[in-house]
Amino acid sequence: MGIVVAIVNQKGGVGKTTTAVNLGAALAALEKRTLVIDLDPQANATSGTGFPKRGIPSMYGVLVEGHDIHTVVQDAGLPTFRLAPSSIDLVGADLELSEIDGREGRLRVALEIARDEYDFILIDCPPSLGLLTVNALTAADVVVVPLQAEYYALEGVSQLVDTVDRVRETLNPELEIGGIILTMFDERVNLSRQVADEIRNFFAERVFETVIPRNVRLAEAPSFGKPILMYDVKSRGSEAYIQLAQEFTRRLEVV
């Protein structure tokens, strides 16, 4: 039975997509059957794994028109790595979904026929707490929060935790916080260390031990449409996501 993980943070630019794509690829390298679902109209996870943002079946069809999710899933370059692409059409999904009954549960229903085929299903969310993110939270078993060690990102965490609590009370009683991942961490920068300390004080063992360093190779890889593992496996960024994948399976996989 696959574990569904929503990768969420309404703060923009904190490494949600970079985590979805690279944690996904690293889990697949550990021979876990992994599906990344791109639920962001920007479709960055889609282009970051080499797929176009137009012209192929996408999650828009699944969410808004009720298509079978199997009709959109693509092979993403490793034997057990797959992607369900986004498209520009999703820009209007928030408004279009708001008029449909059971609008928060569309993704959960769509995943019922696919969950058993994967060990991990990672959902990349847009930087907002709108209906697309709420769909991900309603479908998920756990929430993972990438967090840049900076002030504005720190500020937003309490609003995110409130939203998770609200979804747990009204839409998905099983939902829990799987962990916080510190991203773009630069140990030479005081601010990074100070914010990291504050996060660890507050969230304690819910913070993943693996910290993702700032590493330019992670920012270069998407322009080649490849996860870091396939672009530069020896880079610090790649090593960090492989280490994170190992910690991830230890913490989240209930045998």
Next chain:
Amino acid sequence: MGIVVAIVNQKGGVGKTTTAVNLGAALAALEKRTLVIDLDPQANATSGTGFPKRGIPSMYGVLVEGHDIHTVVQDAGLPTFRLAPSSIDLVGADLELSEIDGREGRLRVALEIARDEYDFILIDCPPSLGLLTVNALTAADVVVVPLQAEYYALEGVSQLVDTVDRVRETLNPELEIGGIILTMFDERVNLSRQVADEIRNFFAERVFETVIPRNVRLAEAPSFGKPILMYDVKSRGSEAYIQLAQEFTRRLEVV
């Protein structure tokens, strides 16, 4: 007659708020009467200028309940610098606004009684192309696009330009692109230089000459609730935003 500037980019974390707050303060330091409007439910521009995200009148009242904008404007630390705060309530605004007639024009109508009191009105937008951003685009004379010199941010620009074109055709015929500001630029990083070259090739003179360097003092200042000018005026970040303000008045102020 004040110039209304929407600071927009649906890509997250590219420096929209940092630009709104610091360009705003620098314009005020040049003795321009400046209002920053925080239209992002994250309320980062609000806390970045030292105001709380709850408990004070906010743009939620203005947009959703039709309050007079003068009832929310606060003094922001320099003689001609003011802020119209956001609040957490704005999270629901996209859905609440969608049920109101004339939903795209709420901000434009609200600003009619205040435009003449300012030389520049800067609107900080959330990382999305939803109703809050469309309200800003409908109220604005020009759009300014902060852009991080990285691949995912570069990819999103064409979607943004399409949205601006659509708003110009249906809601705001005067709207034009005022310029693109390169942010978090690191001249030592190849990727930064490559993306900057691509942006200049495509947008030519619409790219501001002033480039904002990556400077950790810009990321530290918000934790003190101060624009960089008031936190560390000698920093490279502060100098860059003062230079940008000078270029801004040259390019946008029609005398």
